[in-house]
Amino acid sequence: MTTINKDPETIRARNRKTLGAIKTEDLEVIFPSNGLDVMALKKTDLTISSGEFVCILGPSGCGKSTLLNVIAGFVDATSGSAFLDGNKIESPGSERSMVFQQHSLLPWKTVRENIALGPELIKDNEATKTTDHFLDMVGLKKFEHHYPEQLSGGMQQRVGIARAMATYPKVLLMDEPFGALDYQTRLVMQEHLLQLWAEFNSTVLFVTHDTDEAIFLSDRILVMSASPGRVVLDIENPLPRPRTQLIFTDPAFIELKRRCMEIIIKESMQLR
Numbered sequence: 001m002t003t004i005n006k007d008p009e010t011i012r013a014r015n016r017k018t019l020g021a022i023k024t025e026d027l028e029v030i031f032p033s034n035g036l037d038v039m040a041l042k043k044t045d046l047t048i049s050s051g052e053f054v055c056i057l058g059p060s061g062c063g064k065s066t067l068l069n070v071i072a073g074f075v076d077a078t079s080g081s082a083f084l085d086g087n088k089i090e091s092p093g094s095e096r097s098m099v100f101q102q103h104s105l106l107p108w109k110t111v112r113e114n115i116a117l118g119p120e121l122i123k124d125n126e127a128t129k130t131t132d133h134f135l136d137m138v139g140l141k142k143f144e145h146h147y148p149e150q151l152s153g154g155m156q157q158r159v160g161i162a163r164a165m166a167t168y169p170k171v172l173l174m175d176e177p178f179g180a181l182d183y184q185t186r187l188v189m190q191e192h193l194l195q196l197w198a199e200f201n202s203t204v205l206f207v208t209h210d211t212d213e214a215i216f217l218s219d220r221i222l223v224m225s226a227s228p229g230r231v232v233l234d235i236e237n238p239l240p241r242p243r244t245q246l247i248f249t250d251p252a253f254i255e256l257k258r259r260c261m262e263i264i265i266k267e268s269m270q271l272r
């Protein structure tokens with residue numbers, strides 16, 4: 001994969017307009033389920049700054065995906081609200097893009113056509129150029145006419161990320177995007193995501209089960225409680241950027257990991 005060098009002025013001009021601050025106030029989501037209501041999120045108050053890279057950890061079923069889905073506008077709050085740059089989120093919008101754990105590419109479209117869905121969605125009048133740019137950025141130019149099933153898992157996720165970023169979103173919502181990848185591929189994808197983020201400055205909310213991944217990527221880590229989910233640890237990541245995988249041996253890394261894991265273990269035990 002190559003870093004982005006095409007049209008840096010265009011990208012910077014778009015980014016200058018980019019904001020992407022998120023706020024939730026007393027956010028609660030209750031799902032009716034066979035007569036038994038499931039409270040997926042409880043009284044969640046969050047403030048995420050524009051351009052911040054926030055990772056979310058927490059036991060399975062604690063409401064991480066629900067939180068992302070509310071911010072994406074896919075799921076309605078039962079009470080409380082979520083805001084993007086001060087505007088209440090009530091529906092999906094192209095300024096918020098989601099990347100899922102399993103790729104959500106259209107199998108009958110090629111790599112190029114899948115990525116082009118992004119610029120077409122925002123009626124980008126330079127859709128072809130933008131698509132070329134993002135194909136190049138994720139290193140898939142040679143595979144532009146391949147179909148998703150002809151790609152490896154890592155390549156499929158790269159297409160998903162390219163498509164999500166090709167709308168120049170203010171907010172990138174990533175729900176365990178590398179969870180299905182092997183360890184080596186995951187490390188490579190993490191590095192590339194940081195390069196993209198450095199270039200684009202989108203706000204990123206990244207859900208993961210992997211504490212190392214959360215620390216490697218984030219400015220800040222949120223740990224959520226067992227269901228019903230609420231934020232029980234909100235901690236700044238002190239590790240300087242740029243980072244390499246060598247941070248895994250840094251004492252500050254170990255200390256941060258210990259603090260996160262203490263809470264995760266405690267919360268996971270409550271599921272038993």
Ligand code: ADP
Nearest residue numbers: 031033038040059060061062063064065066067
């Ligand atoms: P996580 O992503 O942390 O694993 P989710 O946000 O997917 O958790 O789910 C939180 C809780 O809400 C779980 O108990 C889950 O079963 C429930 N839930 C999620 N989506 C729905 C839905 N559409 N209908 C009913 N229950 C749901």
Ligand code: MG
Nearest residue numbers: 064065066175
């Ligand atoms: Mg989930």
